[in-house]
Amino acid sequence: MKVPIEFTLNGEKVRIEVEPNELLLNVLRDKLGVTSPKYVCGIGECGACTVLVDDEPVLSCLTLAVDVDGKEVVTAEGLAREGELSVVQKAFIEEAGVQCGYCTPGFVIMIDKLLRENPNPTEEEIRQYIRGNLCRCTGYVNIVKAALKAAEEFKARSAKVEKK
Amino acid sequence: MIVMAQTSIKPSRHNLYNTHIIPVSFEYFAPANLQEALELLDKYGADAKILAGGTDLLVKMKMRVVEPKYVINIKKLKELAYIKEEGNVVRIGALTKWRQLEKSDIIKKYFPALYDAVLVMAGTQIRNMATIGGNLCNASPAADSAPPLMVYEAKVVLASKDGEREVPITEFFTGPGRTVMKPNELLKEIVIPKPEEGTGSAFIKVTRTAMDLAKISAATALKVEDGKIKLVRIAIGSAAPTPVRCRKTEEALTGKPFTPELIRETVKMVQDEISPIDDVRSTAFYRKEVSKVIVEDALMISHERVIKGWFK
Ligand SMILES: Cc1cc2nc3c(=O)[nH]c(=O)nc-3n(C[C@H](O)[C@H](O)[C@H](O)COP(=O)(O)OP(=O)(O)OC[C@H]3O[C@@H](n4cnc5c(N)ncnc54)[C@H](O)[C@@H]3O)c2cc1C
Ligand code: FES
Ligand code: FES
Numbered sequence: 001m002k003v004p005i006e007f008t009l010n011g012e013k014v015r016i017e018v019e020p021n022e023l024l025l026n027v028l029r030d031k032l033g034v035t036s037p038k039y040v041c042g043i044g045e046c047g048a049c050t051v052l053v054d055d056e057p058v059l060s061c062l063t064l065a066v067d068v069d070g071k072e073v074v075t076a077e078g079l080a081r082e083g084e085l086s087v088v089q090k091a092f093i094e095e096a097g098v099q100c101g102y103c104t105p106g107f108v109i110m111i112d113k114l115l116r117e118n119p120n121p122t123e124e125e126i127r128q129y130i131r132g133n134l135c136r137c138t139g140y141v142n143i144v145k146a147a148l149k150a151a152e153e154f155k156a157r158s159a160k161v162e163k164k
Numbered sequence: 165m166i167v168m169a170q171t172s173i174k175p176s177r178h179n180l181y182n183t184h185i186i187p188v189s190f191e192y193f194a195p196a197n198l199q200e201a202l203e204l205l206d207k208y209g210a211d212a213k214i215l216a217g218g219t220d221l222l223v224k225m226k227m228r229v230v231e232p233k234y235v236i237n238i239k240k241l242k243e244l245a246y247i248k249e250e251g252n253v254v255r256i257g258a259l260t261k262w263r264q265l266e267k268s269d270i271i272k273k274y275f276p277a278l279y280d281a282v283l284v285m286a287g288t289q290i291r292n293m294a295t296i297g298g299n300l301c302n303a304s305p306a307a308d309s310a311p312p313l314m315v316y317e318a319k320v321v322l323a324s325k326d327g328e329r330e331v332p333i334t335e336f337f338t339g340p341g342r343t344v345m346k347p348n349e350l351l352k353e354i355v356i357p358k359p360e361e362g363t364g365s366a367f368i369k370v371t372r373t374a375m376d377l378a379k380i381s382a383a384t385a386l387k388v389e390d391g392k393i394k395l396v397r398i399a400i401g402s403a404a405p406t407p408v409r410c411r412k413t414e415e416a417l418t419g420k421p422f423t424p425e426l427i428r429e430t431v432k433m434v435q436d437e438i439s440p441i442d443d444v445r446s447t448a449f450y451r452k453e454v455s456k457v458i459v460e461d462a463l464m465i466s467h468e469r470v471i472k473g474w475f476k
Contacts, residue, residue: 003192020192020235023222026184042182043223044290045375056263056292062222063293064215066192067239110288131374132287 005069009034010078018065025049025060028075036076036105040134047133050106051075057113076105079112087157088112088150097146099137106133111147115154123148181227188225194237198323201238202350206325208234209347215239216259216298219290244297244352247271256354258297266291274358276474277312277383277462280367284308287375297351300336303343303406304377310337310407311383312367313354314399321353328352337406363387363395364466364474368458372445378402379446382434382458386466388422398431398459403438403451410437410459424464431459 002017009032018027028034038048042061049061052074079086088111098104107130114121114129126147135143195201205212213232215221224230244259247268254270265271266282285291285308299309300320318333322345336343369381381401387394396417398410413433420426440451
């Protein structure tokens with residue numbers, strides 16, 4: 001029996017009917033055309049399907065779609081503003097934190113949230129925070145560099161705002 | 165053709181059964197309060213499964229290990245997510261997420277072994293989803309919250325339509341995936357007595373990779389007074405059908421003068437209090453060998469934490 005749900009997806013209201021056994025990841029990708037969350041392991045091991053639900057990073061492969069009724073969902077698509085990539089997204093490009101790119105949306109969501117929680121993370125804190133995200137290509141070095149670079153950029157921006 | 169190496173260890177079935185979907189349909193309920201949840205549980209009992217964080221249940225449903233007819237999502241029961249101090253005990257609501265434990269000064273201050281366990285449990289996203297109640301009810305011998313809760317002698321409060329009962333955590337597990345809970349019961353709360361002043365505790369987990377379940381784990385609590393061991397508790401995970409307390413080793417240590425040599429000699433006994441198996445993560449032989457080492461290390465850390473002071 002289908003259940004009607006309503007939630008915000010990257011700032012826009014979405015109304016849709018889903019089966020109780022449908023996973024958020026599949027609804028996002030197959031029904032709503034939002035394909036940045038990736039299906040990799042499907043059992044919580046890799047973090048490629050990470051999305052923000054009410055501003056907390058969770059795994060959309062282990063979340064029932066019915067469960068986001070009334071909530072706010074943000075994917076990597078939602079981090080870019082008016083066609084401009086976010087600070088974290090740009091840092092990933094500049095530091096070559098992307099190779100095949102399959103893991104990237106998950107990492108970008110994680111680093112974005114980390115920097116909002118802790119604007120001044122150490123390398124160790126970054127690695128601890130992203131321990132649930134796997135990357136088969138980069139070896140993580142450039143991902144951590146991208147995170148540190150994005151942190152610098154955030155700091156520079158808030159310093160500018162303070163001066164004003 | 166893929167040729168499998170000759171081994172007694174069964175390969176993981178994950179790749180055989182893991183599909184993109186949950187290949188079972190079920191009737192879904194999202195009760196608004198505890199009373200409603202308990203009535204649904206009473207009605208559907210063994211045919212129903214409670215969904216808390218879903219990080220164990222949905223994986224099992226994807227693999228068709230469980231195929232419930234009814235799923236009762238209890239995430240709306242916000243009244244079951246709390247960590248509060250009350251006199252000599254701390255109460256943790258069953259729906260409290262691991263991430264809340266990680267951020268809690270109460271857990272860090274009173275229960276260092278549980279705090280150690282949080283820091284090695286899965287990753288940030290799983291900690292944001294998974295609950296401590298789900299960890300216990302799932303009843304894996306590898307449940308990371310179990311050994312710490314055992315050395316703190318925690319109790320769990322089980323609720324049903326007919327009322328509530330308290331069960332010591334040491335009597336809660338009955339086998340892999342099995343507990344003393346009746347089909348109409350729900351785990352409501354975990355009650356942990358604050359350790360006596362001067363007690364140190366620690367948890368050590370051995371894994372293949374950072375994110376994995378334990379090959380073996382151990383929690384200890386220790387209080388030394390006038391150079392003698394006044395209180396010692398040892399619990400081991402992933403080395404028997406349930407997490408276990410090592411009472412014989414505890415008895416052998418109690419009252420003795422605390423010395424590193426005595427600890428090293430006596431903890432050899434723990435290998436006879438566990439009954440590990442060979443599986444995908446490790447072997448029985450390895451687990452027995454390592455049990456001694458991690459119990460010794462955990463006891464030494466417990467001791468050191470009292471001397472150096474743990475948390476101000
Ligand atoms: C990638 C990954 C890594 C993991 N790593 C670890 C790890 O390092 N250490 C570890 O210990 N675990 C680990 N787990 C397992 C899992 O995340 C934990 O056991 C978690 O705490 C389960 O909680 P949950 O809320 O998600 O439970 P759920 O999946 O919602 O429920 C688990 C079981 O308990 C029952 N249940 C849940 N809550 C209640 C309740 N209040 N009353 C009665 N029954 C209830 C459910 O019906 C179900 O049978 C991992 C899982 C994944 C996917
Ligand atoms: S696809 Fe969700 S964690 Fe791997
Ligand atoms: S860039 Fe290929 S998996 Fe990370």
